[in-house]
Amino acid sequence: MSPVVDNGRDLLRRERAFDFSAQRQAWLQFKESMRRDQTFEFMVKTQDLELDVSHGPILYIEDLSVSFDGFKAINHLNFYVDAGELRCVIGANGAGKTTMMDIITGKTRPDAGSVYFGQKIDLLRLSEPEIAQIGIGRKFQKPTVFEHHTVFENLELAMAADKRVFSTLLAKLTATQRDRIDEVLETIGLGEYARREAGSLSHGQKQWLEIGMLLMQDPLLLLVDEPVAGMTHQEMDRTAELLLSLQGKHSVVVVEHDMDFVRSIARRVTVLHQGSVLAEGSMEQVQNDPRVVEVYLGE
Amino acid sequence: MGLFKGDTGGQVMLGLLLALAIVVPVLNLAVPEGNPLHVSTFTVTLLGKYLTYALLAVAVDLVWGYLGILSLGHGAFFALGGYAMGMYLMRQIGDRGVYGDPVLPDFMVFLDWQALPWFWHGFDLFWFAALMVMLVPGALAFVFGWLAFRSRVTGVYLSIITQALTYALMLAFFRNEMGFGGNNGLTDFKDLLGFDLQADGTRVGLFIASAVALALGYIACRWIVTSKLGRVAVAIRDAEARTRFIGYRVDRVKVAIWTFSAMLAGIAGALYVPQVGIINPGEFSPLNSIELVVWVAVGGRATLYGAVIGAVVVNYGKTYLTGAFPEIWLFALGGLFVLVTLFLPQGIAGLFRQLRRRRSDTATGATA
Numbered sequence: 001m002s003p004v005v006d007n008g009r010d011l012l013r014r015e016r017a018f019d020f021s022a023q024r025q026a027w028l029q030f031k032e033s034m035r036r037d038q039t040f041e042f043m044v045k046t047q048d049l050e051l052d053v054s055h056g057p058i059l060y061i062e063d064l065s066v067s068f069d070g071f072k073a074i075n076h077l078n079f080y081v082d083a084g085e086l087r088c089v090i091g092a093n094g095a096g097k098t099t100m101m102d103i104i105t106g107k108t109r110p111d112a113g114s115v116y117f118g119q120k121i122d123l124l125r126l127s128e129p130e131i132a133q134i135g136i137g138r139k140f141q142k143p144t145v146f147e148h149h150t151v152f153e154n155l156e157l158a159m160a161a162d163k164r165v166f167s168t169l170l171a172k173l174t175a176t177q178r179d180r181i182d183e184v185l186e187t188i189g190l191g192e193y194a195r196r197e198a199g200s201l202s203h204g205q206k207q208w209l210e211i212g213m214l215l216m217q218d219p220l221l222l223l224v225d226e227p228v229a230g231m232t233h234q235e236m237d238r239t240a241e242l243l244l245s246l247q248g249k250h251s252v253v254v255v256e257h258d259m260d261f262v263r264s265i266a267r268r269v270t271v272l273h274q275g276s277v278l279a280e281g282s283m284e285q286v287q288n289d290p291r292v293v294e295v296y297l298g299e
Numbered sequence: 300m301g302l303f304k305g306d307t308g309g310q311v312m313l314g315l316l317l318a319l320a321i322v323v324p325v326l327n328l329a330v331p332e333g334n335p336l337h338v339s340t341f342t343v344t345l346l347g348k349y350l351t352y353a354l355l356a357v358a359v360d361l362v363w364g365y366l367g368i369l370s371l372g373h374g375a376f377f378a379l380g381g382y383a384m385g386m387y388l389m390r391q392i393g394d395r396g397v398y399g400d401p402v403l404p405d406f407m408v409f410l411d412w413q414a415l416p417w418f419w420h421g422f423d424l425f426w427f428a429a430l431m432v433m434l435v436p437g438a439l440a441f442v443f444g445w446l447a448f449r450s451r452v453t454g455v456y457l458s459i460i461t462q463a464l465t466y467a468l469m470l471a472f473f474r475n476e477m478g479f480g481g482n483n484g485l486t487d488f489k490d491l492l493g494f495d496l497q498a499d500g501t502r503v504g505l506f507i508a509s510a511v512a513l514a515l516g517y518i519a520c521r522w523i524v525t526s527k528l529g530r531v532a533v534a535i536r537d538a539e540a541r542t543r544f545i546g547y548r549v550d551r552v553k554v555a556i557w558t559f560s561a562m563l564a565g566i567a568g569a570l571y572v573p574q575v576g577i578i579n580p581g582e583f584s585p586l587n588s589i590e591l592v593v594w595v596a597v598g599g600r601a602t603l604y605g606a607v608i609g610a611v612v613v614n615y616g617k618t619y620l621t622g623a624f625p626e627i628w629l630f631a632l633g634g635l636f637v638l639v640t641l642f643l644p645q646g647i648a649g650l651f652r653q654l655r656r657r658r659s660d661t662a663t664g665a666t667a
Contacts, residue, residue, distance in 0.1 A: 105544060107540075128543045128544055129543055129544075129546050129547055129548050129549070132543075132544055132545055132546035133546040137544075137545075138544050140541070144538050144540070144541045145538075145541075146533070146534045146537050146538055146541070147537055147538075148533055148537055149530060149533065149534065149537075153530055156527070156530070157527070157530055157531060157534055157542075157545065158545045160546075163546045163547050163548070164548070164551075165528065165548070165551050165552055165555045168526070168527050168528040168531055168547075168552075169523065169526050169527070169528040170526070171526070171527040171528075213545060217545060217546065
């Protein structure tokens with residue numbers, strides 16, 4: 001029924017039943033507009049959900065800070081990802097890798113700083129589902145799939161579509177959508193398991209299924225947290241192939257501990273340390289950077 | 300039909316329900332009393348009561364089995380639907396009450412009230428009362444759900460506040476000032492849509508209405524759980540955060556299904572009240588809501604038809620035991636819950652499924 005949805009525009013068209021967030025938004029805007037140090041809302045440009053990557057980067061993180069009980073998990077972080085790039089992020093435990101992903105996807109709110117998707121979309125003003133719908137997909141550290149659904153159903157649920165309650169209730173799978181699911185099943189190599197319950201898959205297969213679920217969302221930016229944790233070498237090679245095949249079409253940020261794996265896929269590597277960027281560059285540059293050697297690789 | 304694909308239990312249940320809805324009225328109305336096949340009006344009403352309980356259990360299974368919300372307060376929605384119907388029935392009494400006031404129900408005359416409170420207006424009209432049967436529980440569930448699910452209250456915490464909700468309503472309805480008959484509730488009903496509530500024909504009519512409501516409620520729930528929304532609900536039950544990160548508004552899905560479930564519970568309550576002839580604040584008792592969760596657990600969670608089995612089996616047991624050995628009923632209920640949790644985690648429906656699987660295993664084993 002519903003064709004592939006233009007995520008950005010869909011969010012603008014959201015007059016729906018039971019929607020009070022519009023009223024809340026209106027109230028917040030009203031309060032904001034009454035501030036003496038602000039111009040009226042109608043005089044400034046409102047949030048435009050059209051993605052604009054004309055200047056290159058798809059993700060801008062600037063001067064970001066967040067602390068938990070005084071511990072600075074992210075400390076004046078600046079981080080940019082170009083459209084179509086595959087970027088690896090490495091760093092010791094507690095360097096702030098997962099927290100950074102939490103902030104991008106709306107799970108954690110930062111204390112200061114800005115996060116922009118393209119030049120115009122302020123991610124800090126959107127909720128998790130909204131962020132997912134404008135095209136940022138996330139794979140968790142621990143593989144999280146819907147264990148009681150079949151592999152096929154997992155992909156169906158993740159698929160980019162109108163995800164409002166009543167549209168979901170009435171949704172019927174179209175032939176194009178079915179083809180799209182089959183295509184992704186092929187990509188992640190789980191074609192023969194389509195009818196199996198996801199809970200019965202092996203650890204590696206679950207990781208691939210989760211990457212497949214990300215692909216179904218047609219994301220512009222994929223955040224992949226430790227994709228090869230607990231994988232065998234063969235599985236690791238397959239995952240590397242899979243991620244490499246995504247670059248160009250999607251921008252991918254991979255957080256990983258396994259240095260061999262990072263070496264096998266990375267063009268550019270960012271090293272995080274104590275919540276900010278320690279070094280950035282090609283794998284070789286990074287490996288030879290004395291500061292990196294000291295805090296991370298040298299261990 | 301796609302709706303019942305793989306739902307053998309549901310098909311059997313609906314078949315039995317249809318048979319019951321035809322056979323019982325015939326055996327009651329056409330077979331003379333004294334004939335061993337005669338079904339007494341008392342039994343018809345008892346069965347009708349079980350069917351309303353079954354509908355309530357289906358409503359609970361929808362939110363517990365498929366959405367993972369353990370409600371310990373669904374009795375509140377049932378009772379509110381019951382009160383809405385009770386108010387209509389009170390207004391139907393007219394001047395036939397003990398005090399003979401043409402407008403005010405007896406308890407208001409007794410409390411020396413001069414006029415009908417504003418919220419009693421309109422309840423003399425059946426369509427209005429029928430609407431309120433769904434809207435009042437629905438509105439309460441919507442507001443409650445909107446606040447709770449937006450704040451991401453889940454698990455035990457949510458169960459506890461649902462329990463508190465029904466308890467608070469019970470205390471409120473006990474008060475005379477609330478205007479719902481206080482401790483005594485609403486009773487002494489005379490007729491419904493002009494039909495005498497004591498007549499056999501009306502009792503049979505209510506029984507059939509309960510069967511139809513259960514069938515339609517079951518089909519509606521089945522439609523929801525087999526839709527994509529149903530799969531999203533199960534996804535929320537199993538991995539809520541993941542569902543949020545693939546772009547679903549988890550709070551809205553929950554509010555929608557929760558509100559629908561509360562409306563079903565309200566309808567069940569509205570059919571229950573004319574059959575038992577009374578509604579009082581005791582229906583809000585937290586114990587009722589807990590008992591109702593036990594029915595679903597005994598029948599088997601996330602099957603819908605299991606909820607029907609559980610409601611009927613446990614209530615039949617309750618009718619029998621409270622008659623034969625009144626003092627052991629609560630022990631039996633507690634024991635049943637423990638035994639089911641230990642030995643039948645999937646409930647009676649799960650037992651059926653296991654037996655069927657074993658049979659098909661031996662069948663394939665024999666051919667191999």
